[in-house]
Amino acid sequence: MDTKTKLISTAEHLFDRHGFTATGMDRLTQAASMSSRTLYKHAGSKTSLIADVLSGRHLRFQQSIEVDSVDALFGALEKWVQTEGCRGCLFLRAYGETGGDTPDIAKAVFTHKASLYEKIQKIVSIETHGKSNSELAEQVLILFEGATSAAIYRGAEAIRSAQTAASVLIQQARL
Amino acid sequence: MDTKTKLISTAEHLFDRHGFTATGMDRLTQAASMSSRTLYKHAGSKTSLIADVLSGRHLRFQQSIEVDSVDALFGALEKWVQTEGCRGCLFLRAYGETGGDTPDIAKAVFTHKASLYEKIQKIVSIETHGKSNSELAEQVLILFEGATSAAIYRGAEAIRSAQTAASVLIQQARL
DNA sequence: GACGATGTAAAATGATCGTTTTACACTCCA
DNA sequence: TGGAGTGTAAAACGATCATTTTACATCGTC
CATH class of the missing domain: 1.10.10.60 (Homeodomain-like)
Incomplete structure (x- = not known):
């Protein structure tokens, strides 16, 4: 290597x-x-090493969620946690440890989160056949974020709970 | 003081x-x-100071979520964020920074999360008139956790999105 | 066969870490 | 009146921090 x-x-x-x-x-x-x-x-420097780590992780994470359904999105998260472990979102942890005061790191975090939200918006829009509002995408984002956090202390089961919650919300929006 | x-x-x-x-x-x-x-x-020591900070915060947080409806629970979170700021869950951040290797800190984190889950279980059970399964409580917990994280980069609006998502799930369970 | 690139080992930089110590001032109560 | 309790200021502790430096080895290439 x-x-x-x-x-x-x-x-x-x-x-x-x-x-x-x-x-x-x-x-x-x-x-x-x-x-x-x-x-x-x-x-x-250490700061730019952290930034490099985050941008590398961003690319790898993006590849892992190249899916086209909400169900598969949470499936991808479960797979990610199985191979990478569940210690919470590394981006938010970097943001917290630096207090958001390191520009390169803060930028990497916000870029990552913006792209995650965009991805979810696309998936949700497809699944609801354009019937969704932007709030639904945010709700799926919140379930994704919450599953990532809760998995730390409740295990992968939390991800499956989030998965079914998301499908209920999607179903509801389709009516 | x-x-x-x-x-x-x-x-x-x-x-x-x-x-x-x-x-x-x-x-x-x-x-x-x-x-x-x-x-x-x-x-x-610094370690026991961190543990003291966490147990003090735990008490204050518990008081702030002394409510009896899911809607009020997220209302309390929004109020908390307004007064305390939104930098993510301080317990999970402490856990991440120490790698879970400091017993006093890890214990404080798990105690806090277990009590949060219990509180949510009680509220959900009341709201669904006992019709709820334990998965629903976990889903509300995930929304709560996700709102806390997402508020870092999406602001308090995320908490209101989680609030309506939770009420949809509760409504669904009552049928 | 000299050269630039890429690597190693190891010491030194000055700053900062968590923690302890020394020496001194104040207040309250017996 | 005197001693325990609680506080301050400031220096010192050895360890560790991120980073740089010095000196040397091993390459492939022109």
Whole structure:
């Protein structure tokens, strides 16, 4: 695996497991088995490493939710949680840890959330045959967000509950 | 205001605004305008200070959701966000920052979430006249959790969307 | 066969971390 | 009146922080 890829995927794992601030660069160099000189040549700084981790995760997440139904959307989330673990949304966690004061990180978070909302809008619009208002998309977004959070302490079952709740809302909107 | 109260409320504000790990004890002593000697006499350690902040917040939050309808529950959340700001659930943020590895903190988080779920179960059971299954309570919990997260980037409007979604689900269950 | 790129190991940078210590001032109650 | 309790200011603790530097090894390529 190429050096920068290894660095970013190692960083993503450590940030997700232990938190962004709590993960020191020493631990990172050790886990990625590279010198700090190499790390800084590729990463630039810790802040830009976090931003790189987030934009990489954004792409991977986008691919994982390339679906065209609300049911499949929550199915994709369940699959994501199975392979990536459930420790809450890494974007919101990055936002919280930095207080939203780091522009590069805040931008990555808002970009990600905007694209998630857009994706859900498209899916909902298809499923309701254009009968939906924009509130319905927000409600599905909230169920998605809530399932991500609740899965931390209630497990994957929470995602299935959100899935059926979403289909009830969609059904209701179709009438 | 009594010293320990001032310490804990100052700590809660800084932790919420800047994150737990990123908030140093120096900044805390300065903000609470007390010496580090006094701070450590009352707090013991940073970890136990975080635990104290969380248990204090838990009590205050519990009081704020002393309601008996799902509609009022989301109304209470909207009010909470207005007065306390919306930076996501402080409990889940504490859990994420510590990786769940600090027993006192993890316990405070799970206790809080278990009590939230219980409260929702009671409300839902009343509103559905006992007709509800346990999945419905989980769905309302997910909407509550999702509204808390989504409000970070979509504002208080998200809470009202969750509110109407919850009432639709309740209505459906009553049939 | 010299060169630029890419890597390593390891020490040093100055700042900041959480925590403890030393030394001193005030108040309240016996 | 004197001692326990509660506070302050400020320095010191060793550890760790993100980052840079020095010195050296290994490449493929012209």
